[in-house]
Amino acid sequence: MKLSGKVALITGAASGIGRETALLFANEGASVVACDIDDRGGAETVTMIEQDGGSALYVHSDVSKAKDCRRMVEQAESEFGALHILFNNAGIMDSRDDNAEVTEEDVWDLTMNINLKGVFLGCKYGIPALKRAGGGSIINTASFVALLGAATPQIAYTASKGGVLSMTRELAVIHARENIRVNALCPGPLRTELLMKFLDSEEKRQRRLIHIPAGRFGEAAEMAKAALFLASDDASYVTGTEFVVDGGITAAYVTPE
Ligand code: NAD
DSSP: OTTTTOEEEEESTTSHHHHHHHHHHHHTTOEEEEEESOHHHHHHHHHHHHHTTOEEEEEEOOTTOHHHHHHHHHHHHHHHSOOOEEEEOOOOOOTTOOOTTTOOHHHHHHHIIIIIHHHHHHHHHHHHHHHHTTOEEEEEEOOGGGTSOOSSOOHHHHHHHHHHHHHHHHHHHHHGGGTEEEEEEEEOOBSSHHHHHHSOSHHHHHHHHTTOTTSSOBOHHHHHHHHHHHHSGGGTTOOSOEEEESTTGGGOSSOOO
């Protein structure tokens, strides 16, 4: 098992990438602190882990709120004794997010508060705990849209993920000598609720699919496997990267017919 004896905190663990990663990490021996604002989904994730013989705790935590982020880290340490892995994964894609001309300020603020400030707050309270544990791994979920301009406009989302990527690099450099690795996971378009709600017609889905060399949307479970690599000692010399898992989308100029 790759994460034996480790404690992993995962935000956005009620669904999608967060849930799949929680299940995989627990399967690999980690104790999991599953954080979300969706209490039902979060509790379900914990039940799934426990039914599989693993160990997990759900903590209600809105990542845009400092007190919630402080509490989730405190709970990880009080329940499981330490924190070794921090997966800042929670994020939203607001259906009103569009181009700069029409997107309302409240959509910008909400998106930034969850997607970008949420990662900052996770690190603000998580890093002292990782230091107390003697080091660890932080994974921040960015996106391929931090690397490429998208034809389907989502100005706030794209800007928030660009911020996650640059913040990740700086965190990696600053904390490297403290035995803390920090990497950004950049998923391509996935068949999760988040994107399928945003691409809410077959026409919009097809428009995105034509850009993916692999010819299909990715799966949350495929992101969980990448997160496992970054979390584990297999990635002991990997820090500051933009870890792209995107079916080839960022490599393509023209995709095959
Ligand atoms: P998802 O909607 O299935 O899961 C996101 C989870 O975050 C949900 O459980 C939701 O309740 C939770 N969440 C929302 N706001 C929160 C808050 N304020 N505090 C705590 N939790 C909150 O989506 P997903 O596809 O699994 O997305 C996970 C991450 O991956 C996000 O950061 C997303 O931007 C990123 N991502 C997704 C795709 C994609 O195509 N789905 C592509 C690239 C990046």
